[in-house]
Amino acid sequence: xxxxxxxxxxxxxxxxxxxxxxxxxxxxxxxxxxxxxxxxxxxxxxxxxxxxxxxxxxxxxxxxxxxxxxxxxxxxxxxxxxxxxxxxxxxxxxxxxxxxxxxxxxxxxxxxxxxxxxxxxxxxxxxxxxxxxxxxxxxxxxxxxxxxxxxxxxxxxxxxxxxxxxxxxxxxxxxxxxxxxxxxxxxxxxxxxxxxxxxxxxxxxxxxxxxxxxxxxxxxxxxxxxxxxxxxxxxxxxxxxxxxxxxxxxxxxxxxxxxxxxxxxxxxxxxxxxxxxxxxxxxxxxxxxxxxxxxxxxxxxxxxxxxxxxxxxxxxxxxxxxxxxxxxxxxxxxxxxxxxxxxxxxxxxxxxxxxxxxxxxxxxxxxxxxxxxxxxxxx
Amino acid sequence: xxxxxxxxxxxxxxxxxxxxxxxxxxxxxxxxxxxxxxxxxxxxxxxxxxxxxxxxxxxxxxxxxxxxxxxxxxxxxxxxxxxxxxxxxxxxxxxxxxxxxxxxxxxxxxxxxxxxxxxxxxxxxxxxxxxxxxxxxxxxxxxxxxxxxxxxxxxxxxxxxxxxxxxxxxxxxxxxxxxxxxxxxxxxxxxxxxxxxxxxxxxxxxxxxxxxxxxxxxxxxxxxxxxxxxxxxxxxxxxxxxxxxxxxxxxxxxxxxxxx
Ligand code: SF4
Ligand code: SF4
Numbered sequence: 211x212x213x214x215x216x217x218x219x220x221x222x223x224x225x226x227x228x229x230x231x232x233x234x235x236x237x238x239x240x241x242x243x244x245x246x247x248x249x250x251x252x253x254x255x256x257x258x259x260x261x262x263x264x265x266x267x268x269x270x271x272x273x274x275x276x277x278x279x280x281x282x283x284x285x286x287x288x289x290x291x292x293x294x295x296x297x298x299x300x301x302x303x304x305x306x307x308x309x310x311x312x313x314x315x316x317x318x319x320x321x322x323x324x325x326x327x328x329x330x331x332x333x334x335x336x337x338x339x340x341x342x343x344x345x346x347x348x349x350x351x352x353x354x355x356x357x358x359x360x361x362x363x364x365x366x367x368x369x370x371x372x373x374x375x376x377x378x379x380x381x382x383x384x385x386x387x388x389x390x391x392x393x394x395x396x397x398x399x400x401x402x403x404x405x406x407x408x409x410x411x412x413x414x415x416x417x418x419x420x421x422x423x424x425x426x427x428x429x430x431x432x433x434x435x436x437x438x439x440x441x442x443x444x445x446x447x448x449x450x451x452x453x454x455x456x457x458x459x460x461x462x463x464x465x466x467x468x469x470x471x472x473x474x475x476x477x478x479x480x481x482x483x484x485x486x487x488x489x490x491x492x493x494x495x496x497x498x499x500x501x502x503x504x505x506x507x508x509x510x511x512x513x514x515x516x517x518x519x520x521x522x523x524x525x526x527x528x529x530x531x532x533x534x535x536x537x538x539x540x541x542x543x544x545x546x547x548x549x550x551x552x553x554x555x556x557x558x559x560x561x562x563x564x565x566x567x568x569x570x571x572x573x574x575x576x577x578x579x580x581x582x583x584x585x586x587x588x589x
Numbered sequence: 590x591x592x593x594x595x596x597x598x599x600x601x602x603x604x605x606x607x608x609x610x611x612x613x614x615x616x617x618x619x620x621x622x623x624x625x626x627x628x629x630x631x632x633x634x635x636x637x638x639x640x641x642x643x644x645x646x647x648x649x650x651x652x653x654x655x656x657x658x659x660x661x662x663x664x665x666x667x668x669x670x671x672x673x674x675x676x677x678x679x680x681x682x683x684x685x686x687x688x689x690x691x692x693x694x695x696x697x698x699x700x701x702x703x704x705x706x707x708x709x710x711x712x713x714x715x716x717x718x719x720x721x722x723x724x725x726x727x728x729x730x731x732x733x734x735x736x737x738x739x740x741x742x743x744x745x746x747x748x749x750x751x752x753x754x755x756x757x758x759x760x761x762x763x764x765x766x767x768x769x770x771x772x773x774x775x776x777x778x779x780x781x782x783x784x785x786x787x788x789x790x791x792x793x794x795x796x797x798x799x800x801x802x803x804x805x806x807x808x809x810x811x812x813x814x815x816x817x818x819x820x821x822x823x824x825x826x827x828x829x830x831x832x833x834x835x836x837x838x839x840x841x842x843x844x845x846x847x848x849x
Contacts, residue, residue: 271711272710272729273707273708273709273710273711273724273728273731274707274709274729274730275708280687280690280706281708281710282687283687283689284687284689286591287592287593288684288687288712289685291591291687291688342712346681346715347681348718348792415791416792420789420791422670422788423788424611424659426802427659427660427665427668428659428660428661428664428665430658430659431659432656432657432658433656434616434656435655436653437653439645439646440645440647441647441650442714442723442724442726443720443723446711446714446715446724580717580718580719580720583655583672
C-alpha cells in the first residue's frame with residue numbers, strides 16, 4: 211500500500227499524544243503525579259499539540275477536507291467515523307483535566323475523575339485507528355487484531371517515553387516512570403514481532419486463481435495489463451517494496467524504536483538515581499561542614515598556645531574541605547540530574563525516527579488483494 | 590447512508606447486475622471505451638484524466654479489460670477478463686465510508702457514490718477487493734461504475750438502449766444485464782446453466798455480477814466437427830511419404846533403390 215506522509219504523521223503523532231494523555235490521566239488520578247500546574251500545562255499541552263497536529267495532518271490526506279464534519283456521521287458502520295467521533299469526544303476530559311490541573315491544582319478531587327475517563331477514550335480512539343486497518347480483509351497482513359495491539363502498545367510506549375522526560379525535573383527520582391517506559395517499549399516490541407510473524411506467515415492464501423476464478427484452467431498469469439500507463443489503483447495499492455529492504459527496515463525499527471531508547475531510559479534512570487542519592491547526602495554534608503566551621507572558629511577565637519593555634523588552623527582547613535565536599539556533592543547532584551534529563555531526552559529522537567520507519571513499513575509492506583489482478587501470484 | 594439495506598428474507602429483492610461470459614469476450618476493450626464515453630457525460634461526470642497528452646497518462650475508467658494466460662503447454666489459453674464494479678451484496682466499500690457518500694440502493698442493489706458528500710478519504714478503494722473504485726484526482730472524490738443508472742431508467746432512450754453502455758456496445762454479446770435477484774430472469778438462467786461464479790468468493794463480499802467460465806477446450810478434430818480438410822499438415826506430409834513407397838515407374842525405381 212502507498213505510504214502517505216500525512217497518514218504516517220497522523221497515526222504516529224496522534225497515537226503518541228493519546229498515549230501521553232491516557233498515562234497522565236491515570237497517573238494523576240492515582241496520585242503518582244504532583245498536582246503541579248506547570249506539569250499539567252506542559253504535559254497536557256504537549257499531548258494536545260500532538261493529537262491536534264496529527265488530526266490536522268490527516269485532513270491533508272482528504273480530497274475535500276472542508277467536508278470533514280460529515281465523516282462523523284456514520285459511526286454505526288464505519289471505523290473511520292468511530293475514530294473521528296472518539297477523537298473529538300476525547301477533547302472533553304482533556305479540557306476538564308487541563309483546566310483543573312492548571313487552575314485548580316489545590317482542589318484535585320474536582321477534576322481527578324477526568325483522568326480515567328480521558329484514558330478510556332484514548333484507548334478507544336487508538337483502538338479505532340487500528341481497526342480501520344484491521345477490519346480490511348482486502349489487505350491480509352493488516353486483517354488481524356495484532357494490528358490493533360501494535361497501535362495501542364506503540365501509543366503507550368511513545369507516551370511513556372515522553373512522560374519519562376517530563377517527570378524528571380520533578381525530583382526526587384521515581385523508578386515508576388522509567389519502568390513504565392521500558393514496559394511500554396517491551397510491549398511495543400512484542401506486539402510488532404507478533405504482527406510481523408503474522409504478516410510473513412498468515413497471508414498469501416488468496417491467489418490469482420481465486421481472484422479470477424480461472425484456476426480450473428491451470429496456473430493464471432497476467433498476459434496483458436488493462437492499461438499501458440499507471441493508474442490510481444496501481445499507485446495506491448500496487449506499492450512495491452523489495453523484500454530485502456523490508457528485512458533491513460525491520461532491523462532498523464528494532465534498533466531505533468526499541469533497543470536504543472530502552473538503553474537510554476535505563477541510563478537516564480541510573481543518572482537520576484545517582485543524582486537523588488547525591489541530593490540526599492548533600493544536606494548532611496552541609497550540616498557537617500557548618501558544624502566544623504563553627505568549631506574551627508571557636509578554636510581560632512580561643513587559641514592561646516602555639517599548639518592550640520596549630521590545631522585551630524588545621525580545624526579551619528578541615529572545615530574548608532568539608533564545605534567544598536558539600537558543594538561538590540551539590541554540584542554532582544545537579545550534574546547527574548542534568549545528565550539524566552539529557553539521556554531521557556535523547557531517547558526521544560531514535561524512538562521518533564524508529565516510529566516513523568515502523569509506520570512507513572506498516573503501509574509499504576502491506577499488499578492489497580487487487581494486485582492479484584495485476585500479476586501478483588498471492589496476497 | 591453507509592449501512593447496508595436490510596436483507597428481507599423470504600421477500601425477493603431486485604439485484605441488477607451483469608453476467609460476463611469469459612468464453613466469448615475477445616478483449617477488444619470496446620466496453621471500456623464506451624463506458625468512458627457515456628459516463629464522461631453522465632451521473633459521475635467528468636471522468637478526468639491526468640496528463641492526457643503527456644508522457645504519464647492516467648485517469649478514471651470504470652471498466653478495465655485484463656488478459657490472462659492460463660495453464661501451460663498445448664492446453665494453455667488466453668482469457669480476456671473485463672472487470673468493473675460487481676455491485677456486491679455485502680460490500681465493505683459501503684460500510685467503511687465515514688460520510689455516507691457511498692451507499693447501496695435498496696430498490697435495485699446498485700452501489701453509488703454521492704460526489705457532493707464524499708470527502709475523498711479513499712478508504713472505500715482500500716476496502717474493495719476488485720479495484721472497482723476510482724479516485725478522481727482532479728475532483729478529489731471517489732467515482733465508480735454506476736451500472737449506467739442514467740441509461741437503464743432513462744425514458745428518453747429507446748427501450749433496447751436501456752442497458753449499461755458496456756452491454757450495449759459489446760460486439761460479441763459477451764455481456765448480459767438483468768435482475769440476478771429473480772431466479773427466472775435470463776441472466777439467472779445463464780448463471781445456472783453455465784456455472785456462473787463469484788470472484789474471490791472467500792472474502793464474502795457476495796458480488797452480484799457473475800462470470801461464466803470459458804467452455805472446455807475442443808482440441809480433437811472430431812469434437813469440433815472438423816473434416817479431413819483440416820487434417821494437420823504434418824499428417825498429410827507423413828501420408829504423402831507413405832504413398833511414395835508404392836510409386837511406380839522411374840521415381841518408384843529411385844525410391845526403391847534409395848530405401849534399400
Ligand atoms: S466491486 Fe468493489 S466497489 Fe463494487 S460493490 Fe463490490 S466492493 Fe464495492
Ligand atoms: S466489448 Fe465485449 S468482447 Fe470486447 S472486451 Fe468488452 S466484453 Fe469483451
